[in-house]
Amino acid sequence: MILGSSLLPTQIEPQVNVPIPTAAAQSSESSPAPPPALSLANYATMAERYDECRLPDGPLRPCWKSIADEVSALGASGLNDRESQIEQLIRENGSTFQIDTGEGTQTRPWQLATVPMAIADDDWNRLATGLAQRTRVLEAILADLLGPQRLIRERVLPPELLWDNPRFLRVYHNLSVSAGHRLHLVGFDVARASDGAWWVTGDRTRAPSGLGYLLENRIVHGRVFPHLSRAANVRRLASFFGTMRRHFRSLAPRQNENPRVALLTPGHGSYRDFEDAYLARYLGYTLVQGRDLAVRGERLHLKTLGGLLPIEVLWRHVSDRKCDPLELDGHSTEGVTGLLRCKRGGQLAVVNSIGTAIAEMPALIPFLPAAAKLLLGETLQLPSVATYWCGAEKERRYVLEHLDELVLRDAFAVNDTRPVMPVRCTAEEKEALVRRIKAQPNRFVGQHRLAHSVTPVWHGERFEPWHVSLRTFVLQTKTSIEVLPGALARVSPKEDLLSNSPTQGQLTQDCWIVSDKPVDHDTTLLSNDESTIVLRRSGAELPSRVAEHLFWLGRYVERCESIARLLRTTLARLVGEDDLTDPPEMSRLIAALAAVGQLEPDYAIEGLDGAMPQVDSMLPASVFDTSNPRALQISVASALHNATAVRDRISLDAYRIFQSVHADISGSRRPSTINVSRAMERLNRLITHLMAFSGLTAESLTRTHGWRFVLLGRRLERADQTAELLLATMVRPIADEVGLCESILDATDSLMTYRSRYLSLVRPAPTIDLMVTDETNPRSLRFQLNDIQQLLNDLPTEPGRVALGADERLARELQHPLLIADVATLTEVSESGNRAELQRLLELVQARIPQLANAIAGRYLIHTAPEQTLTGDREQTLDESLMPPEATQG
Secondary structure, eight states: OOOSSOOOOOOOOOOOOOOOOOOOOOSSSSOOOOOOOOOOGGGGOOOTTTTSSOOOSOOOOOGHHHHHHHHHHHHHHHHHHHHHHHHHHHHTTTEEEEOOOOOEEEEEEEOOOOSOEEEHHHHHHHHHHHHHHHHHHHHHHHHTTTTTTTHHHHHHSHHHHHHHHHTTHHHHHHHHOOTTTTTTTEEEEEEOTTOOOOOEEEESSSSSOHHHHHHHHHHHHHHHHHHHHHTTOOOSSSSHHHHHHHHHTTTTTTTSOOEEEEEEEOOSTTHHHHHHHHHHHHTTOEEEOGGGGGEETTTTEETTEEEEOOOOEEESSSSSGSSSSTSSSSSOOSSSSTTHHHHHTOOOEEEEEEEEEGGOGGGGGGGHHHHHHHHHHHHOOHHHHHHHETTTTHHHHHHHGGGGGEEEEEEEOSSSSSSBBBBGSOOHHHHHHHHHHHHHGGEEEEEOOOOOOOEEEEEEEEEEEEEEEEEEEEOSSSOEEOOOOSSSEEEEEEEGGGGSOTSSSOEEEEEEOOOOOOOOSSHHHOOOOOOOOOOOOOOOTHHHHHHHHHHHHHHHHHHHHHHHHHHHHHHHTTTTOTTTTTTTTHHHHHHHHHHHHHSSSHHHHHHTTTTTHHHHHHHHHHHTOSTTSSSSHHHHHHHHHHHHHHHTTSSHHHHHHHHHHHHEEEEEOSSOOOOOOHHHHHHHHHHHHHHHHHHHHHHOOOOOOHHHHHHHHHHHHHHHHHHHHHHHSSSSSSSOOOHHHHHHHHHOOOHHHHHHHHHTTTHHHHIIIIIIIOOTTTTTTHHHHHHHHHHHHHHOHHHHTOOOHHHHHHHHHHHHHHHHHHHHHHHOOOTTEEEEEHHHHHHHHHHHHHHHHHHHHIIIIIIOOSSOOOOOOOOGOOGGGOOOOOGGGO
């Protein structure tokens, strides 16, 4: 007898039934016949497939009535408009996912279908009952495999499923559990066969992904169709998330009223990047990475600027083996050393427990019915897709004889390798696959390809029947099991693509569970309870990693603004009334652009000689340049990178600003023709967006350490950029400096301030005063150092420390020459033809700003003493202050 679920009927190639028109076309010489009304009742369905929308004899299923009425009312133009709204909302929210192209991963915007799919409540309840039982079965299997191992001793499971499984380690054995369970949140992939029966195609017991995307789908559809879900009696998701929050809180070993729950994410670049930040923000959890954590004794702590804060519950989205580099994978940087010690000591609750990944191995599927019977005395209610483990002789022979009917998978892992469809392989590839199966049969399973049901998808100005698969979620609490009333629906015109993971480039649908009775629309996620919250205003709980990204966010934002303003000022003079070579300030502006890396130095050298070839074409192109590592577009991308890394810490409005900026400069909105006018248009919008972010920073961020690090980054970068600009323009006088001074004031957003004081009389001395020594001008060097000094004073210091830190000492040493600087001396031209004192002061600022940035990073961000000397030439030190965070983590 072959182990596995019953074979499905032979798969039939999909056939499309063309709907018969309800009325004959009417011809008229005077006017064409009106197009037929858009209706879900006559969309083209697919033969031999269960249709989620229509009954076998053609009428709509009752749960689709409200959706069908909305479709008819909107028509094609209305649906296209809703499709555009959905795309815009997803783009503004920064909803992205990663796909595996076979040659690497690519980040793409999340893809949501315009029209949701509906499932009747009674139909869903039958599925939910089976999912709840399957959760209990998997919990019992884990308790046995990581405990007495009765399943192996009584030969229900082959011992190879455990001993040959690279995901099983002996340290998982007998680890303590929280609330009596190892599984708290479980995911199941389900689909319907041709007869409408539900089948499970995969179990996800480690850390099921997709919950955040499901929530995003519901929120987006709620905004696009604000009244439809209420009219359709759609069951809400809020109660599930509320129960999940209460359950996670109840897992805290010390039973605090408001324990700290942290979500452990693999970090930037992971396929879970967006989803983890989204869930952390929605649920109010602290988003952490491995380097944010430390173990002291048997307790897990969050490393913050204010010290160590205990974590009671860890919702981990890191794989089992990477959780603890001490006892598991020594090369892992995603976990924290000593995590298993905390778990054994009972001082930490981990969701899901470490080691639960073994329950999701595909090789376990054919043995689930027997395991359920032995451990629970129950018959498994939900069948699994027919699966054959090649480690058994009969099953291996069956797989080799029916290769073209099956999908081949890794027996022990669900995400490590892509599934193989032999029917699509060449003869050579198929022979190589057979050799691998025979050489290592225990490592392979074969699965039948399920005939998925279909659902209508609005695509190409019409509804098409696409195949659908669901990712469902189940929460197991101390006393009950709750199935989320909805699912992440994946749809595809190609059925075979549904065998991949939920983030393989497929369109998704919001899955509605429709009740025949009114549902509660007043329940919110933030339900009232009896917990007491202690009021606080510290902000010291900021992790150093987050502070680092906020610091760099401030620096890159300021760098973008400084470069954009200088480019705009220069371009404005290119299109002025004078000839290109006439304005005397042009050569200095070109030199300034070369100094900040926007032009090759040769242009500045040639510009000083009066010849500036192709500058009118080079400057507009530099706005969109991606080859130059110091280009404006690279700074924009770096700002977005750091904003993405702290997405859970900044407002959604602030993140949308960076999304819009990036799309405007380097994304889909890039113009086909690049000229001065186009470049200035983009620069104007960029500066407006950046000023909006400055306003949000000033008015919306609380004055805690996060705000201070954003502002520190901005002040340091502005001081550096201003000194660079003045060095390139004002140190060496020219005959007529009126235009040059006006250009400098314009590029630093100080022109109106100057005119309000001195009217139209433009001179070097007041310009230098305004930009260097004026403590009231937010653009001056002195203002930057004064503000830096105050910000450093407000940051936490080590207990008992009385001396100044290296950062504070550097800031004061740099602040002093600006305090005593004399404008007349700075303006005075020496015998060499330069403003020597101004040059000396500006070079001092340029030399010390990187050292100051390094000292701040060493003290608060990477917690190492700066290794460069505090004096000496700028080129003699490693300028880590100009590197992205990844370059300073080592």
